Amino acid sequence: MESAAAAISRLHELTASPPISRLSAEFEAAGFELSLVGGPVRDAFLGRPVKDLDFTTDATPDEILRIVKPIADAHWDIGRQFGTIGARILGETVEITTYRSDAYDGLTRKPEVQFGTDLEGDLTRRDFSVNAMALRLPQRVLVDPAGGIEDLLAQSLRTPSQPEVSFGDDPLRMMRAARFAAQLGFDIDDATFEAMRAMAERIDMVSAERVSDELTKLMLTEEPGKGIRLLVDSGLAAHVLPEVPALRLEIDEHAHHKDVYEHSLTVLAQAIDLEAARGHEPDLVLRLAALLHDVGKPKTRRIDASGAVSFHHHDVVGSKLTAKRLHALRFDKETISAVSRLVELHLRFFGYSEGAWTDSAVRRYVRDAGDLLERLHILTRADVTTRNKRKAARLRTAYDDLERRIEELSEAEELASIRPELDGQQIMQLLELKPGPQVGEAYRFLLDLRLDEGELGREEVERRLVEWWRHR
Template identity: 75%
Template sequence: MNSVASAIQRLDALADSAPVARLAQAFAAAGRELALVGGPVRDAFLGRDLTDLDFTTDARPDEILRIVKPISETQWDIGREFGTIGAIIAGETVEITTYRADSYDPDSRKPTVEFGDTLEGDLARRDFSVNAMALRLPGRVLVDPSGGMDDLLAARLRTPGPPEVSFGDDPLRMLRAARFTSQLGFTAAPETVAAMAELAPRIEIVSVERVAAELTKLLMSAAPRAGIQLLVDTGLAELVLPEVPALRLEIDEHAHHKDVYEHSLTVLEQAIGYERSRGHEPDLVLRIAALLHDIGKPSTKRVEAGGAVSFHHHDVVGAKLAAKRLRALHFDKETITAVARLIELHLRFFGYTEGAWTDSAVRRYVRDAGPLLERLHILTRADVTTRNRRKADRLGFAYDDLEERIAAIAEAEGVAAVRPDLDGERIMEILGIRPGREVGEAYRFLLEMRLDEGPLGEVEAERRLRAWWAARA
């Protein structure tokens, strides 16, 4: 956490910036209150980037719009129903919201919005005390009615009022608690955790889209493990992502095997590490696949003769389960397809360590991964969590070798985009056929040759195609 003096300097600099100064002056001239609120105030003390500029005021939406129009390049009122007006001022995006109090009807998915009249009242209904601090403008007075500063110093996550009331009003705040433990590195207070466990079933009144958005933010945080563990420990994961707590397979004296839940969390952590070391931005598809890659194990678990445990075909089963869960959470089709494919392929490499692959097998590995190849590299490497150093080194060296072979074959053959030596137009021209099923069959024949033997050249490919066609006829 930054020093208080440093945080004050950052807030002063923000207050002096053109968009904030103009906004503060305009609201003061109109006789209205204005305060910078929530994330920017919190992040000034945490030393984090000050990004979202959120303000709150006693003015109602129509008046907010009248005040900001003369000083902004553009405005929008898509959040007017919730009291929010957005604008761009001096090139910066800002949002100004009327003091309010949200609450949920016990049977409703949508919050009931009630406008308030005081800053302190507005702060009291916010999710956590560290987000319930505000800087009054233009006077620059810090307002902290619920002890948010103390919680910042203690790296503690606590609601401004009783957590049962806060989570009862907006159950999504329970998922936010998990997200903030990961984003901020905070620990949820005991009473916060207890209320999450008690009120977990309330999450079912929240829309799937809001739940998915919160899970996405959690997974895209720097250290999602802590948040996921909090969801599992409080029973929330059973309701929003039940495949994860199901990974806590029973371990007994007759069927020893490693804890698949802990293994999956470690794979997620290691995948994030590879993301960074290989120069990639946070990747939602990769992170979901890392967390869910073994969710097929509980339903495929078998105790073999002698007490050994097997999970045959858990890759294929897991891919189907992941796709089903992501569809239920309303993820987009592209994400669902990519995650399922990664899970389906995540065991493919382990055959490489059992015997030398031919160039044909390497080409097929690349072909099957397609645009997911780099993600598959990371997921496969991250899936090695053994404490046996010799085994881990052997697997690491084997994958180094595979990547080197892929690079060499790609340089020699262009295997990164494996295609037959003849395209569909040329196939139809050579065989004198029209578009249809036979063109696809011919294309697949040439593709199999390309994978088996590498580039043949157009002349040889045409000779082979004609021979195949004649034998087929």
Template identity: 70%
Template structure:
């Protein structure tokens, strides 16, 4: 938290930028109010980079358009129904929104848009006090009707209105509390936290798409575990992603196993560390983080208490992949994300067989083939999944994975492993066997692929011989 004087200096610098000063001048000339609002003001106090310029005004959307048209390189009104006009001015993208006073009608999944009549009224209807500050332009007056500066100093998240009213107006704000807690490292104030628990069922009024977007923003923060704990503790996770709180398996005094919920949060944290340190993926990576959080969600359904105090979770990888698909589809994630996360969960245990005995080159090739374009994420997930406190065991697993990655690199260099294919394509198979397109071509292709995986490159001539021998053996019973 920067001191107030430093924050005001930053806001003065920002207001003097060509974009802000041109916009402020245009609204003043039109006799309309304009204020920089929300995130940019908050981030000036926190010393964080200001990335988005959001403004609010007493002008309605039609008038906003009339004012910005002459000074904008481009403008768009996709958010017009909600009072928001976007524009590009001096190369920067801005959004200007009419003062708002929207509420939900209690049944609808979308807010009823009602325009407000004052800046102070608009601010007191916003989600949290730290986001309910504004800088009036062009006179540079800080407007903070709800004590946002004090809450920034205290690192506290609190709603400007009573939390029951604020969350009743827009239940998505409860998820935003979790996201901002992770993003800013702030504590949610006691009454606000209590209201999240009391009103958790209200989140059912919000569309799956809006819930998905907010969960994604939470996972893409630097410390998402903090917000996930808040969602679980408040009961919100039971409504939006129940597989996560279900990881808190009941303990049995005679059967002991790792705390699956805490383990999953640790895996998520470790995966983020690998994601950043390896610098192979674009960080933050949503697929990676979803897979890390959900990788063990098959365990509750597969837990078996074995004789002697052991606990097993047979096939929790396969069950977990199916559960992840179902949940992510319900949250309206795109098909590519759903498929990638499910594949990673399905494969996340595969590596642990590597330490049971030396894998053949064939097994390494299959590992790469099965991972496909998720190989780098699978590397990270497998490493992050090691949370044992036994240093000797952790080192053994780390060294084993180092060895596996080294072998993959050597084979990849020798064999172009990332593009493992049979040495004969479908057209050549049909020509050689004198057959037409159909299922048999696929059978032959898969046979040659197995040969390629088992033995590596054998060359086209040898592949033809092997194919003809396979064909002769396949035809022999029919001939007899």
């Protein structure tokens, strides 16, 4: 954490910029209060980059619009029903929200927006004390009614009011606690955590869209594993992502096997390290797949007479469970499809180290992965958590070899765009078929032929197709 003097200096420099100076002067001239609030103030004290400029005011949304319209390059009111007006002023994007407090009536799944009248009241109804600080403008006076500075120093997350009241106002704040713990590296104070455990079931009243949005933010933090642990330990995960706590399989003296829950969190952490090492931005699809890749194990767990444990087909079962859960959380179709496909494919590599694959097997691996290939590379490498250094080195070397072969074959054959040597029109003409399922069947035969044997030439492909069709 930066010194108070350094943080105040950063805030002064930020608020002295032409866009904010202009904005604060206009609000003062109109007789309204304006304060920089929440994240920007917190991050200034933490020495983190200040990204989003959020302001709060006693002006209503209509009054905000009236003030910003003459000075804005553009403005929008998509959040107007929640009291928020967005604008771009001298190239700087800002959001300005009327003092408010959100509360559930216990009957609906969306909070009722209530506008407030003073800054201190607005701040004490916010989620956590470290987010409940504001800088009054243009005076540049720090307002911290809930002791946010002390909690920043202690690296602690605490609600400004009693946690039972705060979480009662908006149960999603319990998930937000896990997200901020992961994002900031802070711990949740005991009273706040106990309230999360006692009130976990109230998360059910929050809409799936809001839950998935918060889960997405958590998964894209630097250390999502810490937040996932808090969701599991508090009981929240049992309501929003029950497949994860289910990974904590009972381990007895007769059936020793890897702790699947701890393994999954390790895979997630290793995938994030590889993601960065290979030059990628935080990837929600990859991270969800890493966390959920083994969710099929509880349903497929079997113990034989010797005490050995098996999880046959947990990849296929896990893929279905993953798709079902992400659909329930209202994730988009593309994300659901990509994550569930990665879960289905995550075991394909194992066995490669036991014996070299044929070129056709490598081609199929690439074809099945499609545009998920790079993510599958990372997930498969991250899935190696063995403490046996010799085994880990063997698997790493084997995957290095597989990636090398994929690259060589790709250069020679453009694997990503492999197609049969005859298209649908040519197939219909040769076999005298009309459009229908039979054409697709013939196309798949030719694609398998292409993957197994490479390019054969038009004449040979036509001969093989006619022969296959005659004997099918």
